Amino acid sequence: MQVTLLKSKLHRAVVTSVSPDYSGSLSIDRNLMEAAGFLNHEKILVGNITNGERFETYCIPAPAGSGEIALNGAAAHKGKPGDLLVILTFIQLDPEEAAAWEPRLVIIEGNNTSFKMITNQIES
Secondary structure, eight states: OOEEEEEEEEEEEEOOEEETTSSSEEEEEHHHHHHHTOOTTOEEEEEETTTOOEEEEEEEEEOTTSOOEEEEGGGGGGOOTTOEEEEEEEEEEOHHHHTTOOOEEEEEETTTTEEEEEETTEEO
16 A cells, blocks of 8 residues: 655745646746756646646746746646745655655745745754
8 A cells, every 4th residue: 555645845936927828837947846856747736826726737847047937738727927836746655654754845935046945844
C-alpha cells in the first residue's frame, strides 16, 4: 500500500500573464521550480486563491529570475494577471517512508522573485 502526501508547495505565486492559445501548462520561473523541487512537465494541482478555481496541469520552466507565472492553454481561463495561486505537487510513499516525510514549502513574496523556505512548519 502507498499513501499520497504533499511533495512540495509554492504559496502565493502571482499570475503574470495568460496565453489561451498556447498548447497548455503553467510556466513557472525556473528559480521557483527549483526551490520547490518541481520537475519539468510534472503534474501539478493549482488553487487560485483569488477566485477559488482549482485545476490540474503540468509545469514548464520560464526563464530564471523572470518572476513569470503564466497560465497557458485551457488553464488561461482559470485566472488573470494579479491572481494569487497555490501550486502543489504530490508524492506516493509507503507508510513507513511517509511517517518521516517532510514536504518542501516555498512562500513567495512580492514579485515572484523572492521567497522563503519553510521546514518542519518553521519559517527559515
